[in-house]
Amino acid sequence: MSESQIELLRGTLDMLVLKVVALGASHGYAIAQRLRQISKDFFQVHQGSLYPALHRLEDRGWLQAEWKESETGREAKFYSLTKKGRRQLEQEARDWERLCDAVALVLKAAEKES
Amino acid sequence: MGRFRRLIRRSKVERELDGELRFHLEQLIADNVAAGMTPKEARRDALIKLGGVERVKEEVRDSRWEMRIDNFFRDVCFALRRLRKDRRFAFAAIVVLALGIGASTAIFSVVNAALLQPLPYLDPSRLVWADEFMPHFNDWSVPNPEFTNWSINNHTFEGMLAYGGGAQSNLNGVGEPERIETSGVTANFLTVLGIQPALGRTFRSEEDKPGGPLVVLLTDALWRHKFSGDTGIVGKSIKLDGQAFTVVGVLPSSFRFPDKTLSPQCLYPSQLPAEVDWSSARLSVTRVIGRLAPGVSIRQAHVDLATLAAQSNSTMPAGFVRMRQGLQVQVIPLQQKIVGDVRSALLVLLLAVVFVLLIACVNVANLQLARTAGRNKELAVRAAIGAGRARLMQLLLAEGMSFAAIGGVAGLFLALIGVWLLRISMPATIPQIGVIAMDHAVLLFTFTTTCLTAILFGLAPALQASKPDVNDALKDGLRSTGLSLHRGYRGALVVVEFTLAFLLLIGSGLLIRSFMRLSSVAPGFDPRNVLTVNTDLPNTRYSTEQQRKAFFLEILDGLRALPGVRSVGLSTQLPILGHWGSSSFLVEGQPEPPRGTAPMVFNSEVSPDYFKTMYIPLVGGRAFTSSDVALSSNVVIVSAMFAKRFLPPGAPLSKRLRLGAPDSPWNTVVGVVGDVHNEGLDHVSDPVVYVPYSGKDYASQASIVLRSDSDPRRLISAIRGEFAAVDPAQPVFDIATMQQRIDDSIETPRFYMTLLTLFAAAALLLATVGIYGVISYFVSQRTHEIGVRIALGAGTSDILRLVVGQGLLLSSVGLVLGLGGSLLLTRYLGSLLFDVRPNDPLTIICCAALLVIVALAACYVPAHRAASVDPLVALRFE
DSSP: OOGGGOOOOTTHHHHHHHHHHHTSOEEHHHHHHHHHHHTTTOOOOOHHHHHHHHHHHHHTTSEEEEEEEOTTSSEEEEEEEOHHHHHHHHHHHHHHHHHHHHHHHHHHHHHHHO | OHHHHHHHTHHHHHHHHHHHHHHHHHHHHHHHHHTTOOHHHHHHHHHHHHOOHHHHHHHHHHHSHHHHHHHHHHHHHHHHHHHHHSHHHHHHHHHHHHHHHHHHHHHHHHHIIIIISOOSSSSGGGEEEEEEEETTTTEEOEEHHHHHHHHHHOSSEEEEEEEESOEEEEEESSSSOEEEEEEEEOTTHHHHHTOOOSEEOOOOGGGSSTTOOOEEEEOHHHHHHHHTTOTTOTTOEEEETTEEEEEEEEOOTTOOOSOTTOOOSEEEEOOOOSSOOTTOSOOOEEEEEEEEOTTOOHHHHHHHHHHHHHHGGGGSOHHHHHHTTTOEEEEEEHHHHHHHHHHHHHHHHHHHHHHHHHHHHHHHHHHHHHHHHHTHHHHHHHHHTTOOHHHHHHHHHHHHHHHHHHHHHHHHHHHHHHHHHHHHHOOTTSOOSSOOSOOHHHHHHHHHHHHHHHHHHHHHHHHHHTSOOHHHHHTTOSSOTTHHHHHHHHHHHHHHHHHHHHHHHHHHHHHHHHHHHHHTSOOSSOOTTEEEEEEEOOTTTOOSHHHHHHHHHHHHHHHHTSTTEEEEEEESSOTTSOOOOEEEEEETTSOOOOTTOSOEEEEEEEOTTHHHHHTOOEEEEOOOOHHHHHHTOSEEEEEHHHHHHHSOTTOGGGOEEEESSTTSOEEEEEEEEOOOOOSOTTSOOOOEEEEEOOOOGGGSEEEEEEEESSOGGGGHHHHHHHHHHHOTTSOOEEEEEHHHHHHHHTHHHHHHHHHHHHHHHHHHHHHHHHHHHHHHHHHHHTHHHHHHHHHTTOOHHHHHHHHHHHHHHHHHHHHHHHHHHHHHHGGGGGGGOSSOOTTOHHHHHHHHHHHHHHHHHHHHHHHHHHHTOOHHHHHHHO
């Protein structure tokens, strides 16, 4: 399965971004990098989807942004999770687990029958 | 708030986005360099990975709220640029919308002032109108003992006030003598209404007793106009009919008398007896307004007052009890009393103007559709490069909004003119509780209307154009797709226009016919070249019958001698304006009826030449002579209706009449005159008994009528001179030609008719333009087909039939729908119509014919163009 063929389920990217930001405030580039590292190069998020997602989440009040000095000494826009965002993340994570369990159950049943 | 700040600093958001993306790029380059690339390679690789920066930005913009607004503004700017290019369309659309919005705003301002504003009193929802109806007199009024009874004994009111009908007094001593309207009110008048005087105080209860001190409250207008706003006026005295009254206060400028038929300029205590006394020699008629106690319903108040009214029968003379048989008590909200009868008329006007606005919207929608049809390619390009359906709709709605906004602003200016016109032309019968003005309610209405119109006419093109077939449109084929769909939409719009226009035409047609009927009613006299002068001799200076008679005889003689005057007469009652005097009567030989049950008849007192001056025909017998007047002889003249109803047929002059109480003298009937519409053109003539002018105190108010050879208005200054010569202290007020008085009496129906006709004309014009546009479009889209038909041998008449047939089909569907609508709606016009039924077939047929003719004419031009198509050109057109 090539990663380029993976279309993230709508909203999944948002959840992943929230999760990464929940690990600590970081800027867009770092978020993309970390997402790649954690998923062992599975998710390669392009800025074409990353930045719209970040701005969308900020617009909904789940992220807040702040200009801070980055590790390289340049000013960068750091995103951090708001309270509302934390609740949203918990909710989405729960939903995701339930979805995964359900999908797994169906797939296993299908294997047995075939 | 944060969002709002972000919107204001849009550019900051953009800058931040740039910074963010640049940082990303730099990080990528740095990583690449760290991975061992040369700086040049690193940069190139990073740019490739980054992809289109602009595209990223665009998507970010879409995900942000302030950016969406920004997009909207961009669309609006684009729309405005397009409008500048397409000036003819822009001008037409904006004018049509501005007219629609302007007219509906102006009419709404009237509705707002008359129906929506609360009455200008404290807690007006608790104010009610209390009234009694006596079938015997066929009259609504409350005798003063009943008011006193109610006011003392009720259990449901916080307070009850009474006022008399309008009275008039001569105001002397300040500048020219002037005639002013006055009204006697109970001392608690202002308290019950919840109004504080602007200066001074309200009346005290000791001033409101028979024989109490003479005091007045002035209205703001009189105080400013006559006393130049003198703040020291309180305590000073003014002269009314020669008597000195002390001013105790001035009413606030916002004060409105709670009765639209009266506008007194000063109030005085009515000084009614404090006890219920039905045996008093002179009862007066009062109008009663009450303030309900908190929590009391109108029903409870009604039961309370009706019970009290029934109880008062035991305290009054037997004659009264019989007169009050079948007595009804009415308690209604004061608001309903004041605006009730204009409500339906105003709502009809509002509905009519909303129809006009709808037609205007439909027309603009039609224009828009024609334009979007021409724009299919542009929209397809937009769709091809990724604009979604929502985005296209947003673009088209933004265009709609920008027209509507411009139309709305222009409409506001038109509405200002309309409001001004309405204010000067509106009959006084339409109450103005609030001031007719562009207040916040009216502005809100305009704003809402504008938004709704934008959606209404923006929606059809937006819905349709948002699903263009990209491939077909881009293929640049001349037979653009969706043609039939277009025609469907546009045809439906034309049908809507014709339906609404037909309804408006029927409405205005009915009012026009009704008005024609009304103004062609023969009044029973000839108003041409007749001038009328009202006068009222104050009792203080003219206290005896002889004095009054002498004054009027001298005036009549003087006027008769003026050059150009044919004859002059005098009457206590002018036709058309309504009766005020009546008495019971008995025809000789009839049994004496029990007291209080004798039939009533209107009377008026006239001078010998009155009938001759008014051209009221003498049907039989003779007119009064000057000796009848001089000697107060017991002769009467009756109207033809009276003779027909109460006198023996064929011999009306054979019986004598008694007017009033049993001890009154018998009167010989010496003549019969033609019937006159005394109560107005729309009322049947009531029986009348005329008596020679007596000069009695109730006849101190009289009207002089004067017939001249030519326009009698040229005599006005000579008439004033004549009055001044006889009595310089007597003001001459209220001079008008008889024709003017008749015109004034039908001013209200004329007003409604004029407005509705204007609206119908506008609707007709718009509908014509609409059908012309659609048929022209039909022809231009089918040029090819028409060419083929002609090439195959179709004649001019075939083509004409094809095109005109389309137009006729659309208009007939509209007519059928309109006819159905009219069956539902015209009944609401019923109360506005005189002698015309709401479903008058003639009116409906005429209106339908007019619409069909207009539709045919509008289709003929494009049809003619189609028929003259050169088949060669048309085929090459493909």
